[in-house]
Amino acid sequence: ETGVTQSPTHLIKTRGQQVTLRCSSQSGHNTVSWYQQALGQGPQFIFQYYREEENGRGNFPPRFSGLQFPNYSSELNVNALELDDSALYLCASSLMETQYFGPGTRLLVL
């Protein structure tokens, strides 16, 4: 087990609200990626942070933003929530060429 943790495990929000999801990577993993996994689909890449800077982004609007902190933790922030944002959100930290995934946060937007 690689020790990537995410919080909370489940979350319910209403449309238009804002949400912050958190991820704690293993020490030394200086790259973190976030993915959105809708029900019945594969994960979709949102963005990646390396040494606290965003260095890659998928096809997601600017209301999806993130932060990475020096202690290897990171956040995913989503503003103006929409119903289609309901999904499992995964973070993955990287060491060398292997990504280690967390268990995910399941977000439901009503």
Added chain:
Amino acid sequence: AQRVTQPEKLLSVFKGAPVELKCNYSYSGSPELFWYVQYSRQRLQLLLRHISRESIKGFTADLNKGETSFHLKKPFAQEEDSAMYYCALSRGNAGNMLTFGGGTRLMVKP
């Protein structure tokens, strides 16, 4: 733009039968391809990558650039192979920023 296609949502085989999980990709550059697996109640984890040319748990996958395929194979399926399998393509230079296929659920019946 890159794309990964897994044409089968569900593949059901009997124990001891050969297994082939199909994966096709489109990518303009030189692809790095991976297979990830998610067992029941566990997190997503790396199974194998094409660069390593390794066999993990009896599974192998060969990159066929002519057919743009990266099919996962195992000669004799075991019940413990039952899981969700995702093919993924990396557009980063370190096995990250993954584009995933939709996944194939493998069920191995006794």
